[in-house]
Structures are given as C-alpha cells and as structure tokens.
Amino acid sequence: MANVNVVINGIAGSVPAGTTVLEAARQLHVDIPTLCDHPAIQPIGACRMCLVEIEKQRTLQPACTFPVSEGIVVKTDTPATMNARRFVLQLLFSERNHFCMFCQMSGSCELQTQAYKHGLDSWRYDRAFPVLPLDATRQYFIMDHNRCILCRRCIRACDQLVGNATLGLKHRGANTMIIADMDVPFGESSCISCGTCLQVCPTGALIDRASAYLGATAEVKRVKSTCTHCSIGCGTELVMRDDRVIRIEGDWTAEPNHGLICEMGRFQPLNDKRAPVTKPMVKEADGWHETSLQAALERVATNLKTGKVTTVVSGLATNEAAQIIAKRFPGAKQLMEGQAPAVTSSPLKDMDAADLFIVVNTDVAHEYPVASFAIKRSVHLRGARLYLVGDTGDSMQPWTSRSIQEAQIDALLPIIEGAQNPVIICGKKGEALAMKIAKVVTGIKIVDLAPAGNTMGLVQAGIRQQFSANGFDTCYILAAEAQDAPQELLEACAQAKFTAVQASYKQPWMDIAQVILPTPVSHLKCGTFVNFEGKTGVVNAAAACNANGEAQVLEQLANLL
Amino acid sequence: MTKVLPDPAKRAMLLTALYIAQEQYGSLTPDALERVSARLGISPAQVYETATFYSMFRTQPAGRYVLQVCEGLSCYLADGAENLAAYIQNKLHICPGETTTDGLFTLQMVQCLASCSSSPAMRVNDTLYENLTADRVDMLLDELRGG
Ligand code: SF4
Ligand code: SF4
Ligand code: FES
Ligand code: FES
Numbered sequence: 255m256a257n258v259n260v261v262i263n264g265i266a267g268s269v270p271a272g273t274t275v276l277e278a279a280r281q282l283h284v285d286i287p288t289l290c291d292h293p294a295i296q297p298i299g300a301c302r303m304c305l306v307e308i309e310k311q312r313t314l315q316p317a318c319t320f321p322v323s324e325g326i327v328v329k330t331d332t333p334a335t336m337n338a339r340r341f342v343l344q345l346l347f348s349e350r351n352h353f354c355m356f357c358q359m360s361g362s363c364e365l366q367t368q369a370y371k372h373g374l375d376s377w378r379y380d381r382a383f384p385v386l387p388l389d390a391t392r393q394y395f396i397m398d399h400n401r402c403i404l405c406r407r408c409i410r411a412c413d414q415l416v417g418n419a420t421l422g423l424k425h426r427g428a429n430t431m432i433i434a435d436m437d438v439p440f441g442e443s444s445c446i447s448c449g450t451c452l453q454v455c456p457t458g459a460l461i462d463r464a465s466a467y468l469g470a471t472a473e474v475k476r477v478k479s480t481c482t483h484c485s486i487g488c489g490t491e492l493v494m495r496d497d498r499v500i501r502i503e504g505d506w507t508a509e510p511n512h513g514l515i516c517e518m519g520r521f522q523p524l525n526d527k528r529a530p531v532t533k534p535m536v537k538e539a540d541g542w543h544e545t546s547l548q549a550a551l552e553r554v555a556t557n558l559k560t561g562k563v564t565t566v567v568s569g570l571a572t573n574e575a576a577q578i579i580a581k582r583f584p585g586a587k588q589l590m591e592g593q594a595p596a597v598t599s600s601p602l603k604d605m606d607a608a609d610l611f612i613v614v615n616t617d618v619a620h621e622y623p624v625a626s627f628a629i630k631r632s633v634h635l636r637g638a639r640l641y642l643v644g645d646t647g648d649s650m651q652p653w654t655s656r657s658i659q660e661a662q663i664d665a666l667l668p669i670i671e672g673a674q675n676p677v678i679i680c681g682k683k684g685e686a687l688a689m690k691i692a693k694v695v696t697g698i699k700i701v702d703l704a705p706a707g708n709t710m711g712l713v714q715a716g717i718r719q720q721f722s723a724n725g726f727d728t729c730y731i732l733a734a735e736a737q738d739a740p741q742e743l744l745e746a747c748a749q750a751k752f753t754a755v756q757a758s759y760k761q762p763w764m765d766i767a768q769v770i771l772p773t774p775v776s777h778l779k780c781g782t783f784v785n786f787e788g789k790t791g792v793v794n795a796a797a798a799c800n801a802n803g804e805a806q807v808l809e810q811l812a813n814l815l
Numbered sequence: 816m817t818k819v820l821p822d823p824a825k826r827a828m829l830l831t832a833l834y835i836a837q838e839q840y841g842s843l844t845p846d847a848l849e850r851v852s853a854r855l856g857i858s859p860a861q862v863y864e865t866a867t868f869y870s871m872f873r874t875q876p877a878g879r880y881v882l883q884v885c886e887g888l889s890c891y892l893a894d895g896a897e898n899l900a901a902y903i904q905n906k907l908h909i910c911p912g913e914t915t916t917d918g919l920f921t922l923q924m925v926q927c928l929a930s931c932s933s934s935p936a937m938r939v940n941d942t943l944y945e946n947l948t949a950d951r952v953d954m955l956l957d958e959l960r961g962g
Contacts, residue, residue: 413858422860424867436848436863444859634858637821 258324263331275317275328276304286330287339287368289346290405291318292454294506294513295414301346301405303368305338306330314338340372348379349428350386351400359458361470365403382428391441394521395452395462397432402459404430408451415514417630417653420445432459444652447517448623453503464524465493465501478505480783480791481519482570482776485704486602486624487785488515492777492794499524499777510602510787516623523777526735528759531772535764542764547771547807554730554769555814557752558584561728566590566743567717569706570734571773572781572793574805576708576715579732582812588721590736590743592682594713595702597689600677601787604699608632610673611640612666612691614684617647622703625679629653639673641666643687660687670695677701704786707776711784726750731767733757734804735775756807773804781805825855829865833872842873870925877921878914880959883938887927893934900924902949906956919960 257268262275262284269278274297279286290301297318305314309327314335317328329335346352346365354360386399409421409432420443424433434443452460474493481488481502489508493501502520506513534550535542563585567576580587605611605628619626626649632638633653642650642657643666651657658666670676670691677699680688688700704710723746731747733739735758747753747766754769763770773779780799783791799806832851833843840847843866852862866872873881882903886896900911903922907915914921930936933945937952944955 409860413861419858420860422858422864424863426868433860433863435859436845634856635822637824 258322258326260322260326260328262328269322271323272321275306275308275315275320275322275326278322279317279328279330284330286317287371288318289364289368289403289456290407292407292411295407295410295454298406298410301403302342303339305335305342307332307335336372339368340374343369343372343374344378346403347374348377348381350402351383357401357458358461358466359401359470361472363458364456386431389440391439392445392447393441394447394464394517394525395449395460397440398459398461399431400459401457402432403457404432405456407454407456408432408460411450411454414631414635416446416448416450416627417632417634418444418446418448418627419634421451446619446623446649447521448515448627449517449520450504450514453513462501464521468500469493469495474500477794478508478792479777479794480785481515482707482779482783482793483518483522484622484624485569485707485709485786486510486622487707487783487789487791488519488624489791490515490519490777502777509789510785511624514624514627516627518623523775526759526775528761530775531757531760531770534772535770537764537768547802547810550769550771551807551811551814554754554771554811557728557754558730558811558815561752562726563728563730564588564726565730565732566721567712567732568734568736569704569709569712570736570776571708571712571732572779572783572804573708573711573715573790574781575732575808576712576717578805578808578812579730580716582815583730584815585726585728586719587717588719589709589712589717590721590731590733590740591706591709593718593720594704594709595682595786596685597692597700597702599702599786600699602628602701604675605629605677605679605701606632608675608677608699609636609638610670610676611638612670612676612678613640613642613646613650614678614680614687615644615646615660616679616681616684616703617645617649618679619649620647621681622679625701625703626650629679641669644684663687663691667691667694670698675699679703681705702786707785708783710786710788711782711790714784727752729753731755731757731763732773732804732808733763734773735759756804771807772802773807774802779804825857826861828855829857829862830869833862833866837872842876844874844876848874870923873923876914878919880919880939881921881923883923883925883928884911885926885928885930885934885936885938886924887931887934889927889931890934890936896924896935899935899937899947899952902952906952920956 255270258271260278262279262282265282267282286304289303291297299316299319304317306317307329308315354366389397412421413419420434434440474495477492479490479492481490488511489505491503491505492499504513504515533544534547536545565583566588568590611629630653633640639655640653644660678688679701681703692698723742727750729747729750753767755763755767756771756773757763758775779793836847836851848862852859884900890896909922911922911924928936935947937944
C-alpha cells in the first residue's frame with residue numbers, strides 16, 4: 255500500500271496508509287500508553303488509554319484503532335490527552351478491586367505501571383468495590399474477576415489466535431463479566447488449557463498457580479528456548495528466578511508459533527509429578543542404590559564394550575547427544591518413536607493461507623496442538639473447511655465439516671481438487687494416504703509432522719533405523735523424558751543381559767534396567783533440536799551445560815569406550 | 816453438508832437467529848442457545864454474550880406477557896419510567912425481573928424503545944403502548960388478563 259505522511263508530536267514520518275496511529279507512533283519512537291491493545295491481536299479500542307489529539311477531529315481519538323491518512327497531525331502528550339488518560343485510570347481503579355499490595359501481579363501489571371506513570375496517588379471516585387467470584391476450577395491458572403479490567407484481550411486471544419473461542423462476556427455495562435462457554439466454571443468449559451489468555455492478560459485477573467508471587471518483572475530474567483514436546487518446536491521464553499524456571503511462555507517473535515504454545519509446552523513441564531532421576535543409580539542383588547557418576551559410567555562402559563549392543567534414542571534427546579551416540583557408540587542405533595517423515599513438509603505458516611484442511615490419521619489436537627490452533631482459527635475466522643480422515647480423535651469435531659473413513663477417500667478428491675489452497679496434515683500414520691492424495695491433486699501441500707520433538711535431528715545425526723526387538727543382548731536407552739515407551743522395547747530390554755537407561759524420570763525404567771543415568775528435563779537441557787520444518791532451535795541454556803548435561807554425560811561415557 | 820461461513824457473516828445472522836429461537840422456545844434456554852451455536856457455527860460463549868447483552872432477549876423463562884417499561888431519558892423526563900414502573904410493581908406485586916405467581920406477567924426495565932415523542936412507553940411482547948397513564952395501564956392489564 256502507498257505510504258502517507260504523518261506528523262506525530264512534531265516528528266514527521268512516512269508510513270503505509272491504513273497503519274493505525276499507534277503503530278505509526280511506534281515506528282517514530284513515540285510512546286502512547288495502552289491497555290487493551292496487544293500487538294498479536296486485533297485492536298478494539300475498549301479501554302481509551304491511548305486517546306490522542308488529531309487535527310480536524312472534534313474529539314480525542316483512540317490511537318490503537320484510528321487509521322492514518324495523508325497529512326494527519328497527531329499530538330499524544332497534551333494536557334487534554336493526559337487528563338483523559340488519568341480519567342480512564344481513575345474509573346478503572348474505582349470499578350473493581352485494585353489494591354495492588356495484595357496482588358501477585360504487582361510489579362508486572364500494566365494497569366499499575368500506567369497508574370504510576372500518570373501520577374495516580376489517590377482515588378478520586380468512590381469505589382464500587384463489588385465482591386466478585388474467583389474461579390479456581392482450572393488446574394493451572396485462576397480467574398479473579400475482581401482484578402479484571404474487561405480489556406477483552408483474553409477473549410480475543412482465545413478467539414483469534416487459538417481459534418477455540420471459549421471465552422466471552424455476559425451482560426452489559428457495570429455487570430459485564432468474562433465467561434467461559436455459556437457461563438460455566440472455566441474448568442468445565444471447552445478450554446484446552448493452552449494458557450494463551452493467561453499470557454496476554456495485562457493485570458492480575460488471570461493468575462498462574464505455579465509462579466504466583468514468585469517474582470515480578472524486575473526480579474526475573476527471560477531466556478529464549480525451544481519447546482521439545484512435539485516436532486513443531488515452538489519458541490518459548492523461560493521465566494527464571496535465580497536458576498529456577500518459574501514459568502514458561504510462548505515467544506512472540508518465534509517462528510513457527512508466533513507466541514502460542516500449548517498445555518504440554520507451558521504447564522506440563524513444571525507440573526510433572528513423576529519421580530525424577532536425581533543421581534546415577536545401579537541395581538544390585540539387594541535392589542537399587544545411588545552411586546557416583548564415574549562408577550555408573552564404568553559399569554555401563556564395560557557392558558557396552560563386551561555385549562552385542564543396540565542403542566535406542568528418544569526424539570526428546572538433543573542433537574548433541576544424538577551425534578555422540580551416532581559417532582562413538584558401538585552397534586545399532588535406533589529411533590524410539592519411529593521414523594522421520596518421508597515427505598518434505600510444508601511449513602506451518604502455509605496453514606494460515608489454506609481454505610481446506612484434510613487431517614489424516616492424526617489426533618492433531620493432542621499430538622500437535624499448535625498446528626490445531628491454526629486449523630481452528632482458519633475455520634472459525636476465515637471460513638476454511640476441515641475434513642477428518644481415518645483415526646483422528648474427536649477433539650476437532652466442532653470445527654469439522656465432515657469425518658470420513660480412509661476407504662471413502664475417493665469421494666473427497668473432487669472437493670480437494672476444487673479448493674484453492676488445500677493442506678493435508680498428517681504424521682507417520684497418515685503419510686501413505688497423504689502421498690496418494692498428492693499424486694492425484696497436484697500442488698497440494700502436506701504438513702507432515704515427525705513423531706517426536708527431535709526425530710529430525712536424530713535422523714540428521716545418522717540415527718535412522720526403526721526400533722526392532724532382535725539382534726542384541728545389551729541395550730542402551732537414551733529415554734530423556736519419554737512417557738510412553740513402546741511395549742516391545744520394554745520387553746526386549748527386560749530380557750537382555752544388560753540394560754542402561756539415561757532418563758529424567760525413574761519409571762518405567764527401574765523395572766527393566768541395571769543402571770540409570772540422569773538427564774535434565776527439556777526446559778533445563780542445553781543443546782539444539784531440529785523441528786519438522788528442518789529448522790534448528792536452541793534449547794534453553796537455562797542451566798549451564800555442566801557435567802550432568804545430556805551430551806556431557808554421553809561424552810564421558812564415550813571416552814570410556 | 817453445512818456451508819462454513821467466515822466469522823463476520825455468521826455474526827451478522829446471529830441476532831435474527833436468536834430472535835427466531837426466542838419465539839420458538841419462549842426464552843433463550845440453554846437448549847435454544849446451543850442450537851443456535853451449532854447451527855451457525857458460532858461458539859457458545861459468543862452466542863451467550865449476544866443473548867445476555869440485549870434486553871430484548873431473555874435467558875430466563877418469562878410470563879405470558881412481558882411488560883418492558885422504558886427507562887430511557889425521554890420517558891424518564893416525561894415522568895413515566897419511575898412512576899409507571901412503581902405503579903405496575905404495586906399492582907402486580909413483582910419487582911423488575913420477576914414474574915407473577917400465575918405466570919401471566921413479567922416486568923422488565925429496558926432502554927429507549929424509540930418512541931420518545933409519545934413517552935412514556937412500554938412494550939408488551941411485540942406491541943408498543945404509548946402515552947401511558949395509570950388508567951391506561953389498568954385497562955391494558957385487565958384486557959390481557961381477560962384475553
Ligand atoms: S481477564 Fe485479563 S485479559 Fe481478560 S478482560 Fe480481564 S483484565 Fe483483560
Ligand atoms: S487456556 Fe487457551 S483455550 Fe482456554 S480459555 Fe485460555 S486461550 Fe482459550
Ligand atoms: S489501547 Fe487503545 S483503546 Fe485500549
Ligand atoms: S426514552 Fe423511552 S422511548 Fe425513548
């Protein structure tokens with residue numbers, strides 16, 4: 255679009271027509287205070303914090319929704335705008351309960367920050383002070399209506415980014431409240447606990463149980479990392495107090511997820527109740543004992559040197575660990591969760607241009623939630639269609655045009671051919687059918703997701719074989735945090751002469767191994783992962799890559815071989 | 816096969832759909848709202864939001880006649896809103912939002928009925944009554960009771 259000339263606070267600039275005054279001001283480095291606006295979601299002009307003076311406009315206008323036009327002259331810091339903002343803040347503070355000293359957001363709250371900036375040191379109006387309910391029915395976070403300023407960021411994020419549209423409002427005026435579905439408790443609603451609403455809430459209304467009161471903005475540091483729980487490899491920010499991760503958020507600047515992450519990436523890592531492996535352990539005649547790393551490694555090395563070895567690596571392990579195994583371990587090297595996609599996948603961003611989705615034999619909502627968000631928002635906001643083929647779970651039903659069996663696929667072909675931008679979403683189980691469709695429908699895109707977070711990295715390191723239960727008597731398993739070990743792996747290794755497992759959690763490994771070595775959980779790892787698009791993500795650097803790191807332990811072990 | 820529509824188109828149909836549902840169900844019960852939600856492909860929260868925003872939609876069952884007394888500015892200044900409402904309250908022994916025990920009348924206070932020039936105004940179901948006085952209210956209620 256053509257550029258137009260703007261003048262903001264006397265600073266001249268040129269920005270694309272249609273840019274909002276707020277965006278234009280940011281480009282010219284002029285700060286306009288906001289509350290309801292959030293860069294990732296559509297502005298609605300709900301809070302009136304951003305009011306500015308615009309020449310030829312009779313009244314003050316909200317900068318977040320007002321589009322610039324040629325020759326527009328804006329002033330953001332006049333007595334009138336300041337008074338208007340103070341008035342807005344006074345009203346917000348008198349409406350519900352904003353006694354900051356008891357609020358866990360104090361120090362990180364956008365409302366509080368604006369109040370300080372605008373010199374609010376007393377209440378000008380009587381406080382309405384309604385006592386509103388607190389909804390603590392969700393596992394990971396709480397909604398305290400008393401702190402809510404009805405900016406609707408949460409509603410818009412759930413609607414426009416996640417496509418879940420769980421949230422809404424009820425009633426109007428002073429009685430307005432945030433609700434889930436038809437005003438049911440949040441924990442009983444269609445909410446999928448992705449926490450996107452929590453991440454965008456500017457006040458203390460949405461409260462993360464795990465990190466509440468553990469540190470305000472000034473006391474924490476933020477470290478960019480990558481989620482390893484599925485092969486999308488979402489960019490994250492680890493919020494850290496001292497050396498502890500207190501909260502995980504989505505990184506707004508990251509491809510492919512643009513700030514979104516799911517329950518697995520945001521909450522589960524900090525809520526994992528499984529018993530962790532903290533020290534190297536060996537099994538003696540009288541049971542399990544903790545031991546030194548050196549002693550444990552020596553025992554493993556002796557067995558690896560003499561046995562007929564197979565090493566099985568989980569896709570939750572880092573590239574650095576995989577490379578050491580591939581290059582320096584004896585015997586066969588195999589993939590725990592299955593092979594990498596046979597198709598060169600289209601990137602996730604292609605999904606936001608699709609008008610037809612075909613999900614094949616994949617429970618996308620559970621296996622690759624962030625990909626399911628792209629489907630949901632496309633169906634919900636753009637009117638794209640979704641077809642489910644084969645075994646796909648039932649979580650996508652509300653967004654689905656039709657579910658069919660694999661055998662009925664021919665009936666779907668004309669519909670796919672009629673679409674502008676069809677995209678198939680599959681994993682290993684749907685790949686064959688996806689390729690069959692692609693043969694008929696030329697130019698169709700396939701988003702082929704790998705079975706585990708770093709399957710692509712393992713394959714690049716040279717670990718390519720599917721696990722097979724035969725041909726070994728000694729077993730090394732780099733399990734990392736793997737939850738569902740294949741039954742045949744457990745059975746085969748239980749039969750083996752010797753099994754060592756490098757894992758973050760004790761079970762099910764204590765039942766089959768003779769030695770267990772620790773390895774950090776995903777958000778404390780250091781190293782790199784390769785996502786399904788083939789892009790490399792850096793994991794953490796949260797903990798120093800010390801001698802107990804995943805690759806570091808393997809390095810020491812390899813030195814003994 | 817249902818046609819999937821983009822959000823703005825669906826939302827544009829929502830008011831009409833709710834209006835029809837209210838006529839069919841008497842009030843916007845959870846069943847009625849869920850049906851609208853499924854039929855239009857709009858999320859339950861968004862349907863509920865609209866249903867509770869407008870005073871002409873009701874989510875609670877109401878009496879056979881819903882008396883919507885205007886409390887907009889013109890009616891207020893015309894000495895109507897308060898007096899008229901108080902008169903009906905005393906006569907029927909119900910507060911705004913309540914229904915008479917015989918299930919006949921529900922009283923509701925609403926915003927401007929777009930009848931300011933002939934205020935005070937009241938809507939009874941789909942019929943508008945203007946220039947109301949105590950006598951006219953008496954007559955009207957008797958008539959409704961009889962009919
Ligand atoms: S809960 Fe938070 S994000 Fe949602 S409307 Fe209230 S203040 Fe805004
Ligand atoms: S957690 Fe996710 S699905 Fe649930 S209400 Fe928030 S944004 Fe919507
Ligand atoms: S930030 Fe512009 S109205 Fe809220
Ligand atoms: S104010 Fe009552 S009809 Fe307009």
